[in-house]
Amino acid sequence: MKISKEQIKDSNQAYQSDHDERFDFLSNQLSKKGHNIDKLVEKLSNFQVAIPSWALGAGGTRFGRFSFYGQPSSLEQKIEDIGVLHALTQTAGAVSLHIPWDVPKDYSTIKELASSLNIKFDAVNSNTFQDQKNAKESYKYGSLSNTSKAVREQAIQHNLDVINIGNKLGSKSLTVWLADGSSFPGQNNFQTAFSNTQDSLKEIYKELPNDWKMLIEYKPYEPNFYSTVIQDWGTSFMLANECGDKAFSLVDLGHHLPNTNIEQIVSILMLKGKLGGFHFNDSKYGDDDLTVGSIKPYALFLIFNELVYGIQNNPQNPDLAWMIDASHNVKDPLEDLIQSLEAIQEAYAKALLIDQEKLKAAQLNNDVTLCQDILQNAYRTDVRPLLEKARINNGGSLNPIDAYRTLNVRNTLIKERGKHTIATGL
Numbered sequence: 001m002k003i004s005k006e007q008i009k010d011s012n013q014a015y016q017s018d019h020d021e022r023f024d025f026l027s028n029q030l031s032k033k034g035h036n037i038d039k040l041v042e043k044l045s046n047f048q049v050a051i052p053s054w055a056l057g058a059g060g061t062r063f064g065r066f067s068f069y070g071q072p073s074s075l076e077q078k079i080e081d082i083g084v085l086h087a088l089t090q091t092a093g094a095v096s097l098h099i100p101w102d103v104p105k106d107y108s109t110i111k112e113l114a115s116s117l118n119i120k121f122d123a124v125n126s127n128t129f130q131d132q133k134n135a136k137e138s139y140k141y142g143s144l145s146n147t148s149k150a151v152r153e154q155a156i157q158h159n160l161d162v163i164n165i166g167n168k169l170g171s172k173s174l175t176v177w178l179a180d181g182s183s184f185p186g187q188n189n190f191q192t193a194f195s196n197t198q199d200s201l202k203e204i205y206k207e208l209p210n211d212w213k214m215l216i217e218y219k220p221y222e223p224n225f226y227s228t229v230i231q232d233w234g235t236s237f238m239l240a241n242e243c244g245d246k247a248f249s250l251v252d253l254g255h256h257l258p259n260t261n262i263e264q265i266v267s268i269l270m271l272k273g274k275l276g277g278f279h280f281n282d283s284k285y286g287d288d289d290l291t292v293g294s295i296k297p298y299a300l301f302l303i304f305n306e307l308v309y310g311i312q313n314n315p316q317n318p319d320l321a322w323m324i325d326a327s328h329n330v331k332d333p334l335e336d337l338i339q340s341l342e343a344i345q346e347a348y349a350k351a352l353l354i355d356q357e358k359l360k361a362a363q364l365n366n367d368v369t370l371c372q373d374i375l376q377n378a379y380r381t382d383v384r385p386l387l388e389k390a391r392i393n394n395g396g397s398l399n400p401i402d403a404y405r406t407l408n409v410r411n412t413l414i415k416e417r418g419k420h421t422i423a424t425g426l
C-alpha cells in the first residue's frame with residue numbers, strides 16, 4: 001500500500017483551521033520569548049529516525065506471540081510499511097536492517113523501492129544472539145566472547161558479512177549488540193570473556209570501511225541473568241576507545257537498571273565525542289521496549305536536553321544514528337511507531353525551547369529554583385502545533401493516527417497480504 005499526497009491533503013482538511021489557530025497562538029507566544037519559529041520547525045523537519053526492520057510485526061514475549069493481521073512477510077513489505085509511516089509523519093525517513101532477519105534478495109529492487117519512498121538505509125545490525133539455520137557453531141555460550149576460537153571466528157565473519165550487505169545499500173554504520181554473558185556465578189571468567197570480546201571487536205573494526213562507524217551497544221542483563229560482557233556505558237566506552245576513532249557507544253534507553261541517570265551518561269559520552277547512536281523506547285522495569293514516551297516522558301525530555309546541548313556544544317561528537325527500538329505486543333505496530341515518532345519529536349521540540357543562556361546564568365548563580373523553572377517551563381509548553389507544522393510543510397499529516405485509521409491502512413494491508421502472515425524478528 002502506498003499513501004498519496006492527495007489522500008493526506010484530503011484527510012488534513014478536517015484539522016486545518018484548528019491547527020492554524022493553535023499554531024498562531026503558540027508562535028506568537030514563542031516569538032515574544034525570542035524563539036525563531038521557522039528555525040524550530042526546520043530542525044524538527046530535519047530530525048529523521050530509523051525504523052528497525054524487526055519492529056514492523058507483532059513482538060513476542062517469553063510467554064507467547066499474538067500475531068497482528070496483515071504484518072509484512074518480506075523485506076519489500078517492511079519497507080512499504082515504513083513508507084506509510086514516513087508519508088504520514090515525515091520523520092521516519094530511514095530503515096535499520098537486522099541481519100540475517102532481513103537480507104535483501106535483490107539489492108537494486110530494494111534500493112529503488114526505498115528511494116521511491118524517500119527512505120535511506122541507516123545502521124545495519126548484526127545478530128549473534130541466535131543460532132542461524134545450518135550454522136556450524138552455536139552461540140549458546142556466547143559469540144564474540146566465546147572461549148572457542150571457531151565460534152568467535154564465525155561471529156566475526158557474520159559481522160563482516162553484515163558490513164558487506166550494508167555497503168551495498170549505502171549504510172554507514174554497524175551496530176553490535178551482544179547477548180554474551182553468563183547466567184550463573186562461576187560460569188564465565190569475566191576477564192577472559194572481556195578480552196575475547198575486545199579482540200573480536202578489533203578484528204571487525206579492522207575491516208570497517210573508512211567512512212563507517214561501529215556502534216557498540218550495552219545492556220546490563222537479559223538474556224543472561226548473572227553477568228553481561230558489555231554491561232554498561234563504561235564497558236562500551238572502553239571497548240570503543242580500544243578499537244579506535246570510528247568506534248562509538250550506543251545508548252538504548254531500555255538498557256539500564258531502574259533509575260539510572262541516562263541523561264548524565266548521554267552528556268558525558270558526548271563530551272568525550274563517543275556517543276554514536278541512540279535507540280528509543282520506554283520501559284518501567286527493564287528492556288520493556290514500550291512506546292517511546294509512554295511511561296517516562298519527562299526523563300525523555302531531560303535526555304533530549306543533553307542531546308541538544310551536546311549537538312550545539314560538542315563538535316567533537318559525530319552526528320548520531322537515531323533508531324526506534326521497540327516491540328509491539330498489544331498495539332498495531334504501525335500505530336505504535338507513529339506514537340513513538342511523535343513522542344520523540346515532542347521531547348526534541350521541548351528541549352529546543354530551553355533557554356540555554358538563562359539556564360547557564362542560573363547555574364552560575366546557584367539559583368536552583370530558577371534552573372528547575374527554566375526546564376519545566378519548556379517541558380510544560382504544548383509544542384504539538386510545531387510538530388504539525390513540520391509535518392504539513394513536507395506533505396505529511398496533521399493527525400497521523402487519525403489519518404492512518406480513516407485511510408483504512410490496516411484493513412488494506414490485510415486485504416493485500418492476508419491475515420496470518422508472519423514478520424521476521426523476535
Ligand code: RM4
Nearest residue numbers: 125177217252279287325
Ligand atoms: C536487543 C538490543 C538490540 C536489538 C535487539 C533485537 O535488546 O536492543 O539493539 O536489535 O534487542
Ligand code: MN
Nearest residue numbers: 217252279325
Ligand atoms: Mn537496542
Ligand code: MN
Nearest residue numbers: 252254287325
Ligand atoms: Mn533492547
